[in-house]
Amino acid sequence: MWIKLRAGDSAGVVTAFYRRSGDHALDKVDFEFLGNRPGENISIQANVFANGHGxxxxxxxxxxxxxxxxxxxxxxxxxxxxxxxxxxxxxxMFKNNTAIEVDYTSKAMQILASIWNQDYWATNGGRTKIDWSHAPFSAQFRRFDVDGCSSSSTQDQDCASTKYWWNGNKFWELEEGSPKLWYKALRTLITYVKWESY
Structure with missing residues (x-):
């Protein structure tokens, strides 16, 4: 998905592109863009929920x-x-570690995009609030492309089949030799993004 956020003041606004299940024991994988004041960097959260655990x-x-x-x-x-x-x-990267009792996403999910008010936490820990005089808030999405498996109670096992390119063993682990590539990507990331911890 190609995304372009709205320029200007977006403090307190969260724009998201995500997959989520429809039940209370939520499975979700999402990109959340945390808006900011003009001239300040925008943050992104890479988020995973599995069986209701975030x-x-x-x-x-x-x-x-x-x-x-x-x-x-x-x-x-x-x-x-x-x-x-x-x-x-x-x-x-989030690996399936159910063997050591770490929940992993396993449910059918729909694909969504949304924009909403989260000014109680999104910008500067909630200290910077939305300035509603700068509304409306928007984002542009294009080149949406999805490869997926239609899931039903009779087909769930089929969705794990290696007949789908994303299930090929190339995507089960880091490829042979790719730890070096992975670490190189992480080193690149240090210049590409600044990691923040909570």
Whole structure:
């Protein structure tokens, strides 16, 4: 999905592109853009919920201006791993570790985009509030492309089939030799994004 955020004051506004299940024990994988005042960097949260368990957010301060041009945001999800990318650079990896009792996303999900008021936490920990005189708030989405498996109670096992490109063993782990590539990407990321921790 190519996304371009609205220029100007967006403090307190969250724009999101995500996948989520429809039940209370929520499965969700999302990119959340945390708005800011003009001239301040916009942050993004790469977020994973599994079986209703969250608190897995990773917040990154973007070194580029996501309001200046479209950027490519991608999620690859299969029974083994979730990978999240910005412009082809991996920014988040979440492995299936159910063998050690870590919940993992396994439910059918729909794809959504939304914009909403989260000024109680989104900008400066909630200290910076929305200035409603700058409304309306918007974002532009284009080049939406999805490869997926239609899920039903009789087909769920089929969705894990290697007949789908994203389930090929190439996407189960880091490829042979790719730890070096992965670390190189992480080193690149240090200049690409500034990581923030809670």
């Amino acid at each position: 608190n897995r957010e990773q917040k990154l301060v973007l070194p580029f201006d996501p309001t200046a041009d479209y950027r490519d945001y991608k999620i690859i999800w299969n029974p083994h791993i979730i990978m999240m990318y910005i412009d082809g650079v991996p920014i988040r």
